[in-house]
Amino acid sequence: MILVVLDNDGKTLRKGALEALSRAFALKEAFGPVVGLVMGENPEPAAEEAARYLDKVLSARIERYTAEAYAAVVVKAAQTVGAEVVVAAAGRTARSWTPRVAVRLDAALLEDTLASRPQDGKLVVERYSFLNRVTETQAAEAPVVLTVKPNTTEVAQPGEGGSVEVLEQAPGEGGLEVLELIQEQAGRVALTEADIVITGGRGMGGAEAFDQVEELAELLKGAVGSTRAVVDAGWRPYAEQVGQTGKTVQPSVYFALGVSGAVQHQSGMNKSKLIVAVNKDPDAPIFKISDYGIVGDVRKVLPAMIEAVKKLKN
């Protein structure tokens, strides 16, 4: 059996959930039927949606997210259905609870995978390592916990439909007590799913300058990204950080505006199909991995880029 844990926002399934479903379906022949699990404060709507894709969906209400609570429910669900493979989208939260599940199920953990296939009874995956510079092939025997890198897989299509079962569970024990939640407005386009990403770095000079980054993003239907320095300075929300310690993106076009391109930043974007950089320092490392670069002051170049795009769109 395969258990696929379906990421949701309390209303609908996230795109990552539909990618995880596709991966799970592709493993059916080797590892058996797929059962879904929807967790959250309000799992019912997403569980109903998931039942369009699956024969059986488990729904578990969890008052508040903690890695311990999620791991406990996933372990219980995996044991209940007898799953040998657990699949989930590799968001920051899933990457917090999946190692716990791997320890409890004495399973191998295959993290943040680009692709997966069964081979001789094993699960073989591709993933990046060494700051996103190396492509690695890994193999493990079941039981396995597999996480799916966002934007790597076609989303699943609905099937004949099935039913939802409620998974009863004991209330979680103590642990972390939340004192303050700093929630950020999600952008129009999710950063890890965007086809075009426009990232501003310290060279933008200040928070106000990001109005223009936003404007360009709006024109191109892209998402806004930023660097750790920008996030630390409080110019932009944490959720927009691209890099080793933020999000990893690989859009069709990546704009690096006033970004010097430290290795830590590169590891979050070096797999982009096309990289465009604007920086006043001709020796900035970002130019070494760019397809197109303008050496110049981003604060003068960016407004002209916006005008040129507007003209192009007309």
Added chain:
Amino acid sequence: MKYVAVIRQVPEGEARLKIEDGRVELSSTTMILDQMDEYGVEEAIRLREAYGGEVVVVAFGPERTKEAVRTALAMGADRAVMILQDGYIDPVSEARALAKVIGEEAPAVVFTGGQQADWDSQALGGALGEALGRPVVTWCTELTLEGQTHAKLKHDLDDGAEVVRAPLPVVVTTQQGLNEPRYPTLPNIMKAKRKEVREVPAGELGVTGSKVAILGQLVQERQRKKVSIDGTKEPAGAAQELIRRLHEEVGAL
């Protein structure tokens, strides 16, 4: 109180990676203390400076990892346990071995890097927390102790951040911005040479093998066009040229 910083040695981020027989070959690569682990060493030292106690470094890896241990001791850690393991072992199996050593030390706070720069893995902290039966706070940017029993921590989420109170002991994974790690001074480098480093073969901690096998590794760097447009004199003209070429030459936008 005792604070443990888990450390590993990884290639320096800008070092060229050599592939031999389908594997990354590191024997001639510049190796450093993983910068994400370095934040943990620094934070542990700061806790000792603020509240007293002892900083123990627990390192995992082959013989050469001792260089990273020396760096951590020179920064100010008091002593080290070096778990010796040749060859790849997956983070979850490694966490089980680490938990045996760390469990015996019984620290109040355990630090590990938010992501390892060689594996690009985020699993070590979570697996360590599970193996120790303790809560984990991932991607931590601020930490203060509240007496002997709790810590208050700020950490990054997928979309935002959170301030939490955690009962001690707690496992903390580091995030950039947690602190600014200090450079070892010459006197401290000399002092570090006399500090205790206890060696434990991983086999003695029940490590039998990796649950994950690496079948192959390759460096796939995309060939970049590297078109450079001078925008120093006429920024507007350069911007127009860029947008036109993106549209005409690669069909982007």
